[in-house]
Amino acid sequence: MKDYVFSFEEIKEGNTEEAQFLLGNKGAQLCEMTSKGLPVPPGFTITTEGCREFYDLGKKWPVGLNEQVKKKLEALEKKMGKKLGDDKNPLFVSVRSGSYVSMPGMMETILNLGMNDKSVVAFGSQTKNERAAWDSYRRFIQMFGDVVLEIDMPKFEHVLEKAKETKGVSFDTELDAEDLKKIVSEYKAIVKQEKGKEFPQNPWEQLTLSIDAVFSSWNCTRALAYRRINKLRDDAGTGVNVQSMVFGNMGNDSGTGVAFTRNPANGNKEHYGEFLINAQGEDVVAGIRTPEPIDALKKYLPKAYEELIETYEILEKNYKEMQDFEFTIEKNKLYLLQTRKGKRTAHAAVKIAVDMEKEGIISKEEAVLRVDPNQLNQLLHKQLDPIAREKHEVIAKGLAASPGAAVGKAVFNAEKAKDMFEKNPKEKIVLIRTETSPEDIEGMHVSQGFLTARGGITSHAAVVARGMGKPCVSGCGEITVHEKEGYFEVPSKGIKIKEFEIVSLDGATGEVYQGEIPLVEPQMKGEFGELMKWADSFKKLGVRTNADTPHDAQVARNFGAEGIGLCRTEHMFFEGERIKAMREMILADTLEGRKKALTKLLPYQKADFLGLFEAMNGLDVTIRLLDPPLHEFLPREEKDIKDLATEMKISVEKVKSTIHALHEFNPMLGFRGCRLAIVYPEIAEMQVQAIIEAAIDSKRKGIDAKAEIMVPVLCLENEMKFMKELIDNTAKAIMQTKGEKVKYKVGVMMELPRACIIADKIAEHAEFFSFGTNDLTQTTFGFSRDDAGTFIKHYLDKKIFKDDPFESVDQEGVGELIKMSVSKGRKTKPELKVGICGEQGGDPKSVEFCHNVGLSYVSCSPFRVPIARLAAAHAALKDKKK
C-alpha cells in the first residue's frame, strides 16, 4: 500500500522539487522548517498523489488513506497530549490546501476544526478565555458552513452584523462571550435550516468532510482559471495539510501576521510585513482592522518580536531567497504557519539578486538566474501609476502586445493624428483603429500608443509598436471602432468613447481605461546594469536588434545590442517624398520609368544606411531587401487615389487598374520578397547600390560599416543564385566606379518551409541564415497571423495547444525545421552564421531554444534586448548545469 500521509517530522528535506510536488509547496516547507528547528505547530500532510487518485476514483478516497489519516491523527494527538474535539483536553487543527506551486487564495482553508458544543467549553475553561473559545467556534462554523456545506456566506455575516448593530459596536473584538454564544446558536440554526440536519459535532466527520472539500477545491472554477492563466499543470493535484491550531485570538498577548524577509516592492533589506493583535489569519486579509507594520510589534510583545527578527535571518540563511511567511503568536509564543518564496517586482528582483550576491548568500550565476527575463519588461517602460489605476475601471482588455503605458486623446485616423501633432507637438495621442496599416506609419510615430480591435500580438500595430518601443493593446475584440464616425464603443458595457476623450492603456497587461491615469518613470538603478554585466559574461548567444532607423539602432545599442539583425528597408519608403517616388516606380509601365523613380529613392536609402552604419560602427548591420507586396505602397481611399493621379499626372483609371492588378487574395503568399527582385531586378540593384555606396562613404569617414545583405522570402536554390549574382555584380560595379573596396556578406532570411528543407543547397551561396520565425510559423502551421486570432483563443481554451506559436517558437514543428536547417546548412558550410530575427527573438523560451540548437545570435526589438541578454545567460547557465 502507498504512503499517502506524512507527519512534518518525517520528511527531512522539504525544499526540493520532489518534496514540493509530492506534498505541495506548503506541506513541503512545513517539513523543511520543522527539520530546521523552527517553531512549527505539529501536523501532517496528505500527498498530492492522494488527491490525484481521489480524482481518478471519481472523487473517492484511495484504499488506505482513511486508515493512514487516522493513524497520523492519533500520533499527533499523542504528541500534543490532546484529543481532537475532546470534551476535556481538546486538540484543534487547521486543514489547508497546497499545490506544487503556490496558488494564493484559489483553494480552500478551514481553521479551528474540532470545535463542537463540548470542546468549546473545555477550551474556554482550559485557556481561561471563554470569549476566544466561542469566537473560534463561531469562526469554525462559518468556514465549515461556507467551504464544506456550501452555505452562502452572507447568511452568516448578516447575523454577525446584526449582533454588532444591536450592541452598538463596530468590531468583532468588542463582542463578548455571551454575544458569541448567541451567534453560535444562530449559526447552527442556519445550518439546520439550510442543510436539514444539525451541524456535525463529530470531529472525525468534520475532518473527513473538510479533506474532501480541500481535494475538491483543486478543480473549482477560480483554481482552473488561475492555472490556465499561469500555465500550471492541471494534473498535479493539491496536498492537504492538517496542522494543530495555535490561536492568535487569545487576547492581547496573541496575534497573527504576514512578513517578507525583504521589501518585495523595492528590494530593500528591511522588516517588511504587518500584523494584528488578538486576531486569526483571516482578519489580516479581511481588512476590517488596519494591521500595523512589523517593527510596531516591538512595543507590544518585545520577546515575540525578537524571535520574529531572528526568524527573518534563519529563513534567508536556510532558503537563500527572500521569503514570504505567515506567523501566529499565541500567548507570547511565536509559531510559523507557512513560508514560501516571496513574489516581488522586477525592480526588487534585480536588487535582491545583486544584494544577495554582495552579501555572499548566492553566486553571480545564481543571481542572474534569480531574475525572470520577462519581468525586465517592467523596468524598460513608463508605467501607469499603480495606485491611481486602482481607482479606474478596466473598460476593455485586449492582447498585451507591446509593454508600457500610454495616456492621451483618442484619435481614430492616422492622418488626423499627424495633423494634430504638427499643430501642437506636445499633443498626447492614443491612436485607435480597427487595425493599422503601413499607411498609418506617420500617425503612429506621433502617438503615445496604439489600440486595435483586430490583429494578434504580431499584427502590424504590435510589431511597429515594439519596434518603436511604444505601448500597444491589439486584438481588443470587445471594442468596435467607428473610424469615420469618430468613436469607439464597448457594446457589452454600453460604453462609448468619442474622439479627443482621454484614454489610458497598459500594454503590459492589455488593459484599457477611460480617463487619465498618471504615469510613473521607469526605474533603472545601478544593480540592473551590474546584473546585466554578469549576464553577458555567461551568455553564449549574440543579441542583436531589429532596427530601421539610426534612432532605434542607438536605443538598442544603449540597451546592449551587439548588431542589427534586421533592418526592414520598406519602412523607409513611407515618409514624405519617398512614398511619392515609390508610387511613381510602381505605376511606371517601363523599365526606364521604374529606374527613373528608383533614382529618386537612392539618396534617401543611402542616407538611411549611412545613419545605421554610423550608429552601429564596428557592429554587423543586416539589411533586408524589399519585402512587402507592392500594393502596400498604394493608397486605398478614393480621395487618396485621386490625389495620387493628379500628382502623377495620370488618369484615376490607371491608378485603379494598377491597384486592381496588384490585388492579391493571399498577400502573405504573394508577389513579395525576392520574387519582386527577380521580376524587377532594378529595385534590388538600387538598394544594393545604396548599401555599398553608404559603406564606401562610411569607410572614407573612418566608420567601420559591416553590411550584411539579406534576401527575403526565398524558397529555391536558383533564387539564391540569382540574387547572389545580382548583389555581387552590382557591388562590384559600384566599387569599381568609386575606386574603393568594402566588404559585405550575402545571406538569406529563412522564412519558408521549403528553404529549410533545402538549406544545404542554399548554404552553398549564402554566408548567413536568419530565421524569420513570423512567416515561418505562418507557413508551417498554415496560420495567417492577421486572421488566426479567431481560433487561437479557442485553441488555448480547449488546450489544443499550450502556447500561442506566435509568442514562443513552436519547438515541435517550426523548431524541427530550424534544427534541420542549421544542421543541413552547417554541413555545407561549417562556419555558417545563423540567427533569428522574428518577433520571437526576444521571447525567453525561444531564446533558450536558440541557444540549445546552436544559433549564433538572436535579434529582437530594441526594448527587448536586455530581456534577450538575460534569457541567453539563463540558457547558457542551464545548459552548463546539464
Add this chain to the structure above:
Amino acid sequence: MKDYVFSFEEIKEGNTEEAQFLLGNKGAQLCEMTSKGLPVPPGFTITTEGCREFYDLGKKWPVGLNEQVKKKLEALEKKMGKKLGDDKNPLFVSVRSGSYVSMPGMMETILNLGMNDKSVVAFGSQTKNERAAWDSYRRFIQMFGDVVLEIDMPKFEHVLEKAKETKGVSFDTELDAEDLKKIVSEYKAIVKQEKGKEFPQNPWEQLTLSIDAVFSSWNCTRALAYRRINKLRDDAGTGVNVQSMVFGNMGNDSGTGVAFTRNPANGNKEHYGEFLINAQGEDVVAGIRTPEPIDALKKYLPKAYEELIETYEILEKNYKEMQDFEFTIEKNKLYLLQTRKGKRTAHAAVKIAVDMEKEGIISKEEAVLRVDPNQLNQLLHKQLDPIAREKHEVIAKGLAASPGAAVGKAVFNAEKAKDMFEKNPKEKIVLIRTETSPEDIEGMHVSQGFLTARGGITSHAAVVARGMGKPCVSGCGEITVHEKEGYFEVPSKGIKIKEFEIVSLDGATGEVYQGEIPLVEPQMKGEFGELMKWADSFKKLGVRTNADTPHDAQVARNFGAEGIGLCRTEHMFFEGERIKAMREMILADTLEGRKKALTKLLPYQKADFLGLFEAMNGLDVTIRLLDPPLHEFLPREEKDIKDLATEMKISVEKVKSTIHALHEFNPMLGFRGCRLAIVYPEIAEMQVQAIIEAAIDSKRKGIDAKAEIMVPVLCLENEMKFMKELIDNTAKAIMQTKGEKVKYKVGVMMELPRACIIADKIAEHAEFFSFGTNDLTQTTFGFSRDDAGTFIKHYLDKKIFKDDPFESVDQEGVGELIKMSVSKGRKTKPELKVGICGEQGGDPKSVEFCHNVGLSYVSCSPFRVPIARLAAAHAALKDKKK
C-alpha cells in the same frame, strides 16, 4: 586528344541513348542504318561534345577538331573516289545539325556544299545534266548566303522570281541551264554587294564556315524558344553531320520524299508519306509543287518503289517503332538520309502500340510504355475540328487548364447563364469571368466551358472544370473582362467580344477563337480499352478519383477509378435551398441557432453521401469534412446582401457585420478546415451524422458503403485527437440510436508542413493520410496559387525553376515532406494507408513519384483517371527495370 569526329561506319550501335547524346539523334541513326546495311550515303558526324567545347571556348573550335575533320573528309573522298569541289571529279556534301532530341526545323542545314565555278561544270558534264548542276549551284549559293553569310533571303528569291517572270513560267523546273547560269551570276553579285567580297570558291572554307554556322544555330532564338517550350536541355549542343550528297534533282528518274512506317494520325499500318520527282528536300517542305502519296511512286519508278517498301519493313523490324524517315532517289537508286521515331496523335499511339504487340514486335510492357500518359488527354474530350480551326485566328492564349473544346455564346455572369439555360436547356454557353468563385457554381454547371482572365491552373475555375470534365482556359492575361458592361476585349489586338457572340476554346492548348469551330467526337476504340487493361495488370498504385457527386463518381468508375480519394463536401452546400440553410447557420449567433440550420442541411448531406455510396458500392469513399472559410458562403454583391437580409428577416447591417467579421487577409491561412470544427463542433457532428446514417441506410439496402472520414487543414496532434473523439462519439451515438453498426475509417488530409513534421504523432490517431498537394505546395513554397501567376511565368522564363510546382509535385521540397511523412507515419503504424488527392494526383511525373515513395494510391479528377492508371503502370515498369 579527344575524338570529335566519327564516320558513319565507325559506330555500330546508333540506336542507344549514349550514341544519341554524343552524336545527336540524326547522326546516331545514320550510323545505325549504315551498320544495318541500309543505303545511307557515306559521311561523318562531329560530336555534340565538339559543339559544347566550341561554346566553352567562346565560339572557337577545340584543339584537334580541324585536323580530325580534314582526316575524315579525306577518308570520305577516298571512299567515294571523288574530291570535295574538284574541277574534274567533284564530291558534294550536305552539312546538317542534329541534337539528342529531334528539333525539326529549328537549326540550320546546307546542301550541295562543294559547288563552285569549276565543280559545277565538271558535275554537269559528268552527270550529263548541265541543268541539274547549275540548279544545285544556285541552291547552294542561296542556302550558304542565308545561313552562313546572313544575307536576307528575299534578295535571292526576288532574282529567281524575276527570272521566271521574264521567261513567263511558274516552276523552277521550267528554267533551263542558261537561265540558271544567269541567276547564279546575279546571286554572286548579291553576295559581293552585301558582304564586300566574292562568294567563297574554296570548298574547305565553305565547309568550315558551314560547320561554324550549324554550331551557332544551336543558340539561335527559335531553337532556344523550342527548347524552353519543350523543356529540353540547353547544355546538350548539336552534332554536325557531313554527308556525301545524293541528288533528287537529276531529272525524272530522281526525286525526294518523307515517309512514315505507319499512319501517324490514325495508327493504321499503311504506306504513309509523300514525294516529289526531280526535286531536293526543301522543295517538299516549300509546298510550291504538291507532293504525291508514296504509292504513286510505283508508276514512276517501280524499282525504287519496291526498295522503299522493303525499307518500311526493315526499319520497323530494326527499330521496333514507327519511323519517320527521309529519302532521296538519285537516278533510280534509293538513299536514306535520316530516320527518327515518328510523332503521332494519341489515337495513333495507342493503336500502334497495341498492333505492334499483336504483330509480335513488342511485349505488352513495351506497348504500355509506348503511350505517353499525358497524351491520353486527347482521347477523353471533344476536340475542335483540326481542319476548321486552321481557318480561325487565335485571338488570345491562356493556360491550358482543363482539356477539351467548348463552343458557345459568351456570357459574363453565372446567374445569367443559369437563367438562359433554364429557358432553353440546349443553349450552348461559354462562361467568361475575370475569375470564378463558388457562387458561380450553378452557372458553371450549365456552361460548355470557362475562360478566365486570372487564376492559375489550379484556380477555382480550373479545379471545377477538371472536376466536371469541362474545358477551361484560365489565367488568360491578354483579355480584360468587363462583367458589368457585358463584353471582353483583347486590347493588344483591338478585339472586343460582346455578350452572346460565339467563341471557341481549346482547353488542351489554351487557345481562344472568335466564332464557331465545329467539334469532333473523342475516338475511343477497342485498342484503348485493351491497352488500359494491360496497364492495370502492371501498376502497383491504386487510382481513385476526386468526385463530389454521384454523377462524377460514376463517370470516374467508368474510367476505371478504384474508389473516391476526395469528396469535397462544401461543393454540396451551394445549390438551391442548401445555401440558404448554410447562410442561416453562419448568421446564427447561438449554438441553438446554428444547430437549427444544420438540421436543415442534414437530409441533403445524407442524400448526397447515399448517392456516392451507391455509385461506389464496395469501393472506398473518402469524405473530407467542411474545408473552406465560412465567408465563401456569404454573398458579396450589395443586392445579394439585401436579398439575404430580407429572406433571413435580419438587418442588412447584421449581414454586413458578419461578412466584415469573417473577412480575412489571407483566407488560405485562415479560419477553415478542422479549425472550424474545433470552434463549432456542431458542424462536423452534423456531417458525421449524415455520413454514418447514409452508411447505415446503404447497408440496409445491401450496398457496401466504405466511408473514410477525412479531417482537413490539420497541423497539431491535439486537433487530431479532438476530431477523432468527436467523430467516434458522434458515430457511436448514431449507431446506438439506429441499432445498426457500420465500419468507417478516420484519417487526415496532410496539407500543411507542420502535419508532415509530426506525422508520427498524428498517425497514432489516424488510419490514413491523404496528401493535399495543392495546399502543401502553397505553404511549403509560400506561394498562393491564386496570386503566384504574376511571378511564376517570370520564374519559368528565367529558369528559376523548370516546372510549375502546381503542375507536378516539387520533389526536392514538397516531395521531401511527403517522404518524411510516409516514413514517420508508417513507423508508428506500418499498415497506414497513404494517398494523394491534390490536383497533381493526375500528373504522370507526380504519379511516378508517388509510386516511388510507396504511396497506396493517387486520386485525381475523373477525366484524368485513365492517365493516372497508365502513368502508374509506367512507374511500376520503370521501377521493375531498375
